[in-house]
Amino acid sequence: MHKNILVIGGTRHVGKLLVQKLLDAGHRVTLATRGRTADGFGQRVQRIVVDRRDHAAMRAAFGSASYDIVYDQLCYSPVDAAIAIEVFAGKVGRYVMASSIEVYRRLMGRQEDAFEELDLDLAAQAIDMDYPWHDPMLADESYAEGKRQAEALLYRDGRLPLVTVRLGHVLGGDDSTGRLAYYVALAQSGQALLYANAKAATSFISADQASDFLAWSGTQDFLGPVNAADGGSLSALDLHRRVGLVLGEKVRALPLTTQAGLSPFDFPFPYVMDTARAACLGYRFGDTANWLDLAIHQLQPELVCGSPASTAYTQTPVPEKVRQPAFIA
Structure with missing residues (x-):
């Protein structure tokens, strides 16, 4: 109806x-x-x-x-x-x-x-x-x-x-937050990701x-x-490594003991949601692996060269920390 x-x-x-x-x-x-x-x-x-x-x-x-x-x-x-x-x-x-x-x-x-x-x-x-x-x-x-x-x-x-x-x-779509773009730029710049907890996965x-x-x-x-949330939660380190794999870049990472200056999606503890209620109601989510690679490819500078979203990341070796809201309408 x-x-x-x-x-x-x-x-x-x-x-x-x-x-x-x-x-x-x-x-x-x-x-x-x-x-x-x-x-x-x-x-x-x-x-x-x-x-x-x-x-x-x-x-x-x-x-x-x-x-x-x-x-x-x-x-x-x-x-x-x-x-x-x-x-x-x-x-x-x-x-x-x-x-x-x-x-x-x-x-x-x-x-x-x-x-x-x-x-x-x-x-x-x-x-x-x-x-x-x-x-x-x-x-x-x-x-x-x-x-x-x-x-x-x-x-x-x-x-x-x-x-x-x-x-x-x-992530994906016309996301203006620059969060995934941060990891793409970091991988392409060759600079190391500084991370807090390699096992602290979160939901995407x-x-x-x-x-x-x-x-x-x-x-x-x-x-x-x-x-x-889709299945297949990832930590910031997991995401960084996936970006490197998709782009064919050798990425580096260094553990930190401080919470200052960390990247988007880097948390001190696991930060994952249970979607059992949605499943019981009859909805089945997909898996992050099914769409993440394409979202990464779409953020390569040669694909988005000249766009407002890419400018900041292609002009500076290490992007300044970007805003991290979980949802933008």
Whole structure:
């Protein structure tokens, strides 16, 4: 059955792939964005220009609207979550928030097993509505805490029929974070990777698989948090070596005892999610090995020469540490 769907975000990376899948499935899709990024969907979508972080603007834009499904790609804090509750409570059939593996970050080192959804006690999570969540200078350091508090507030309130999809580290697609590009540039520069723990693997998911799982989650009837990650977790050292193998480069690595200046995806302890709940619900993820090599190839300078994403990495021998959010809509 075709649905009336709102996607908050949807012009970049996973969000753009999600919208395409929804359109391919025959759904009616409305995009809510600030209107700053062209989406390429033409007349196939309706558009509402609105600032997701503006209470009044959101109320004005969606005061009388109702949707079968809302995908919130831009909920980064409890303030954003409060806006969602105020605007959409009682008016949506299903609310799917794109969350992240980062909600488990502060649990690293406390258990040997992969993180299950209920390992995170959201009932005990403090919520700070006065923190400057929307300050761009604090975006990186507040990302994990913001996602965690957003989930806590939404579940604590209970008025939205809520699913929070906790995505693994997303790679591939038009990823602008530069995280995988870091390892490609490092391998091609011949400089050594400095790493903390060779066995501290973490969970990844391709941008295509992430968008597919989000689309699937919207059409199901389960509620609550659900982990989403491909099989085949990797440590930073594993990833570095894989990049070298794919590119035919001899790579070097040196262990460190400090946590300062480490590369993306380098963690002191294993940081892996358990996806058993998704499997029980009927979804089967792929394996990181099935798409990682292609994602690496696509970042070779000769393939992306002249693009904004490649410039920083081809001009400097060692890229400065890049931003590490787990999900970008």
